Amino acid sequence: DVVLHLGAPHASKVLGQWCVETARRGTVHVLVDPFGRVQDPDRVAALVVRADPGELCAALLSRLAAGRRAVAGDWLASWEAADHAAQTAIDGVLSDLDACSEPGIARGLFALLPDDSTLVVSSSMPIRDVEWYARPRPGAARVLANRGANGIDGVVSTVLGVAATTTPSFAALPDHVDRSTTQAVQPTVGLLGDLALLHDLSGLVWGRAEKRPDATLVVVDNGGGGIFDFLPYAATLDTQQFARGFRTPQAVDIAGIARALGCGVREVTAMSELADHLAESLAEPGTSLVLVHVSAQANVALHDEIHAAVAAAVDRALRP
Ligand SMILES: Cc1ncc(C[n+]2csc(CCOP(=O)(O)OP(=O)(O)O)c2C)c(N)n1
The missing domain is CATH 3.40.50.970 (Thiamin diphosphate (ThDP)-binding fold, Pyr/PP domains)
Structure with a gap:
């Protein structure tokens, strides 16, 4: 897998920790910055590309569309299924409150x-x-x-x-x-x-x-x-x-x-x-x-309850 990171470091600690974990497991992180800055506090980037992020994405898309690499439809579908499950679980806890x-x-x-x-x-x-x-x-x-x-x-x-x-x-x-x-x-x-x-x-x-x-x-x-x-x-x-x-x-x-x-x-x-x-x-x-x-x-208990509900729902949604 490759993670394409566009621009500044994430504000989210959870996302940052996830990136560190994926890099540890061998995912290649590519940092894209229009000025070639190495804004990589967790030191996960294997490569820093100096490019305009929009132009780079457009160029990548056209190469993918040309069929050189298959777009991972399964990955997108599983991501959407997980998101749907998570959103439903959050509503399940909050909507009656x-x-x-x-x-x-x-x-x-x-x-x-x-x-x-x-x-x-x-x-x-x-x-x-x-x-x-x-x-x-x-x-x-x-x-x-x-x-x-x-x-x-x-x-x-x-x-x-x-x-x-x-x-x-x-x-x-x-x-x-x-x-x-x-x-x-x-x-x-x-x-x-x-x-x-x-x-x-x-x-x-x-x-x-x-x-x-x-x-x-x-x-x-x-x-x-x-x-x-x-x-x-x-x-x-x-x-x-x-x-x-x-x-x-x-x-x-x-x-x-x-x-x-x-x-x-x-x-x-x-x-x-x-x-x-x-x-x-x-x-x-x-x-x-x-x-x-x-x-x-x-x-705190409400946060714990939502997170447990989301984790259980995402597990169920992604179970083969
Ligand atoms: C200028 C400054 N002083 C102190 C802190 C330490 N600090 C971090 S979060 C926090 C509490 C903030 O309370 P509030 O804005 O009411 O938000 P809540 O924690 O209730 O979400 C404090 C004092 C800080 N981050 N910045």
Whole structure:
């Protein structure tokens, strides 16, 4: 087998680990980069090709079509069968759950986003939940995330910066965008945790004479850093020590402070409310929050339940 890797390193740790494992088992990894850069932190590339990825793929396709190598139809079919089984299994766990959950919000939000929108995803659980649970779809949102040190800093400003590129009246708009409309031409939505919001809260402080970018921040309030519940310390430390040292829940009225900074706020307490609140928020000029209250308690167990259901379903689907 050959893995053709186009462009930058994967943001996904799971995918990166899978690549390392396949390389260890003898799969040849070919890294394609337009500038010939060796962006290969796991050192899996056997070959680095300096080429435009689009042109390279077109050239490869025409050679494959010419019949020099058979396209592995079985492989594609098994991949699609596995994906179908996985998606059905995720729905099986989540569809009956009206209580807001972090996997449910990531999956539900991605499904609800209008075509051509942009989803800016924060570090910590949002990027993981979108990677694991968002169902691929036609017209899917463009997904952006900050890389680098994987910090939770600057997320609000990143969302607003992205939104500024599609909000009329901003100088950064390309010439072809019609500035006479008042609404953003393509919606920008951020998905972030409560700590990421608080870390960059001053990103919401805006000049009186300045128009705010049209953006919706979907804030998952699970009372601090939910990611730390997945660490072994969560089970070994005393609950209060763990909360103080790792989870760090904050004593802030998020809805109140966002309103004080001039943002509309809609609060979601059940999955069935997400669609309407998101639609209202997207229709509102300026920056607004959809504040989702989730229970932190069952989050790790829910992730485990979905992953077990997916693993079992994929095994069944691929069994000869
Ligand atoms: C600037 C910065 N400070 C601290 C951290 C360490 N850190 C990683 S995840 C996390 C918790 C983030 O909490 P939240 O944004 O609410 O998301 P959740 O974990 O609940 O998904 C923290 C503090 C970091 N990544 N970046």
